[in-house]
Amino acid sequence: MQKQKLPLVFVIILNYNGKNKLNACISSVLHSDYENLEVVIVDNGSSDSSFDDARRDFPKCHFIKSSKNFGFSRGNNLGLRWALEKFADFIFILNNDTLIETTTISTLVATMKKMPKAGIISPLIFKKNGKDVWFAGGKIDWIRMRTEHILENGFSTPRKTEYISGCAMLIRKDVFKKVGLFDERFFLYYEDADLSLRASRRGFELYIVPAARIVHLEQSSTENAAKTYWLVVSALLFFKIHANILQRTWHVFYLAARRTKNIYDLFFKKSRTAEEVRRAYRDFKTISF
Secondary structure (H helix, E strand, O other), X not given: OOHHHOOOEEEEEEEOOOOOOHHHHHHHHHOOOOOOEXXXXXXXXXXXXXXXXXHHHOOOOEEEEOOOOOHHHHHHHHHHHHHHHOOOOEEEEEEOOEEEOOOHHHHHHHHHHHOOOEEEEEEEXXXXXXXXXXXXXXXXXXXXXXXXXXXXXXXXXXXXXXEOOOOEEEEEHHHHHHHOOOOOOOOOOOHHHHHHHHHHHOOOEEEEEEEEEEEEOOOOOOOHHHHHHHHHHHHHHHHHHHOOHHHHHHHHHHHHHHHHXXXXXXXXXXXXXXXXXXXXXXXXXXXOX
């Protein structure tokens, strides 16, 4: 098929201090067998040389640099707005610590063309060893207020899922027209579940495509303490936005129990994790969303 007849795909790679991973990710994308492809690197205020190195090594890519770390949602939205202005048909959000196969994007696009109701789809995502599954679908646990990765991958055709991980998600442009971009109230975590849920509630279907595969190296740019803090804050925000009245009533009691355990852990186990969770609960009450 001629390049001009293929849907235009923009790959958006958000980077923050990715010196030891960004170039490998870009290189894997540029080795894709899909021809009508543009690559956009959005730098989230990195303090290392990763952005400049990539701009030097990959002059045909597009580069956007922010003045500071705006988080996952706002950072990716910089690239999304630019890509949509350039008439993208599909946008592939991709973590900078991933490696894709040559057929990953073409397989995903072919799936989208066959399944017009699909709004967001994901490849099967493996851990660094290439054997163990990191993401084969996602579940939203409305009782325990968390999202969970499905790890079972014994399926050969696209499978529906409740949410798609922001690690790698191919999104139809119509999704953004109907539900908007990533919600920038989410600095880190749960923005993918939020977009997925908004899309599914507007009639779009979400799928995992096992024939498309990537490897997630899991080289996080977020320290453990910050990760714990933002996981809790974003979870509180997500369930505040999306839970129904009965679920919210249950969450009052559930959170009270969680806080009681957290206080016990903080004072008797001297846990740094418990300290970050307690700080997240406290700050959530004062943050203006």
